[in-house]
Amino acid sequence: MMDWLQLLLPAWIMGTLLVFLTAPLGCLMLWRRMSFFADTMAHGTLLGVAIAGALSLPLWMGVTFLALLLVAILWVLHDPRLPNDALLALCSATLLCSGLLFIQHLPSLRPELLSYLFGDLLTISWTDLPTFAIVIILALGVLYKSWQAQIQIAIDPDMAVSEGVNAKWQRLIFMLLLALFTVLALRAVGSLLMGALLVIPALTARLLANSPHQMVIWAFVIAQIGVTVGLWSSAGLNTSTGLTIVLTMAVLFAMMFIFQKFKKLS
Numbered sequence: 588m589m590d591w592l593q594l595l596l597p598a599w600i601m602g603t604l605l606v607f608l609t610a611p612l613g614c615l616m617l618w619r620r621m622s623f624f625a626d627t628m629a630h631g632t633l634l635g636v637a638i639a640g641a642l643s644l645p646l647w648m649g650v651t652f653l654a655l656l657l658v659a660i661l662w663v664l665h666d667p668r669l670p671n672d673a674l675l676a677l678c679s680a681t682l683l684c685s686g687l688l689f690i691q692h693l694p695s696l697r698p699e700l701l702s703y704l705f706g707d708l709l710t711i712s713w714t715d716l717p718t719f720a721i722v723i724i725l726a727l728g729v730l731y732k733s734w735q736a737q738i739q740i741a742i743d744p745d746m747a748v749s750e751g752v753n754a755k756w757q758r759l760i761f762m763l764l765l766a767l768f769t770v771l772a773l774r775a776v777g778s779l780l781m782g783a784l785l786v787i788p789a790l791t792a793r794l795l796a797n798s799p800h801q802m803v804i805w806a807f808v809i810a811q812i813g814v815t816v817g818l819w820s821s822a823g824l825n826t827s828t829g830l831t832i833v834l835t836m837a838v839l840f841a842m843m844f845i846f847q848k849f850k851k852l853s
Contacts, residue, residue: 595822598708600716602814602832604723605775605784608768610807611730613789614799615761618741622786623672624762627679628769629781631657633686636778640693650773654766657682662759686778708775708818708828719771726767733760738799776829787836788813794843809839 616622632650639649657678664674711719730737736757739747748754772781792805817832824831 594709595818597713597716598711598828599815599818601711601719602708602775602818603811604716604720605768605771606807606810606814608723608726608730608764608771609784609788609810610792611734611803612764612768613785613810614792614803614806615737615741616765616785617789617793618738618799619761621671621761622782623675623679625765625769625785626782627675627682628654628657628765629772629778630679630683630686632769632773632778632781634682634689635686636773637686637689637693640695641689646773647770650770651766653682654769655763658759658762658766661762707777708832709822711774722767722771726764729760730764733757737761776832780829780833783833783836784810787833787840791836791840791843794840794847809836813839 616625631653635650635653636646637649638644638653639646642649660678661674665671736747736752737760739750739752740754740757744754768785769781772784776784788806788810789802791809792802795805796802813832813836817835818828820826820835821828821831
């Protein structure tokens with residue numbers, strides 16, 4: 588039992604810390620209709636992993652560089668004539684294909700490809716937690732200071748601008764926070780499932796909440812249940828941690844959706 592706790596407890600604490608960012612960022616993504624942005628950012632991390640491997644650098648350096656580069660690219664490409672979802676699709680496909688192609692020519696990275704794609708939260712150790720905790724606390728501080736402005740822009744961008752909110756600055760803050768989340772979540776759910784970690788709890792919360800405040804709280808609860816049940820289930824069933832966490836959240840969404848439908852019928 589103690590061996591299990593030594594293995595699972597650091598992973599569970601890391602997942603719990605990550606949920607503090609998952610809930611508010613996921614809700615903001617839904618309100619701002621930027622759900623595809625997380626997938627684009629996540630797919631880009633694979634190229635960051637490949638670059639770090641080629642240069643013999645720590646993986647977090649390559650992923651951080653790529654995440655910041657993607658934010659800069661999207662900032663430069665922002666044009667009223669080009670739909671955001673189309674730009675994100677372009678960047679997502681290009682980065683994912685580039686990352687996979689790069690990894691094919693790096694034999695040392697191939698054995699760990701599945702962990703990059705789907706994550707391995709169980710690799711988190713006690714020595715990793717202080718760094719993760721400090722970064723998450725700093726990110727939450729930035730998010731707290733800009734929260735009201737972010738909500739105003741999500742509700743009515745034109746009204747927010749007329750009230751003195753700097754929309755471009757807030758958009759940059761939001762993208763940088765998502766980039767930071769991407770770096771942190773790579774170990775938890777991998778590059779292919781980060782979008783699900785953000786979107787599914789927020790979608791489920793939308794079925795239950797009557798206000799933005801309630802939605803963030805419900806998203807936190809759903810994400811926490813998903814991480815806890817998914818993590819311990821993956822250990823017991825010997826399945827991939829990231830896949831099990833996301834599937835647990837998907838089951839919670841399905842249960843809430845069916846419950847709401849039956850409630851309306853009755």
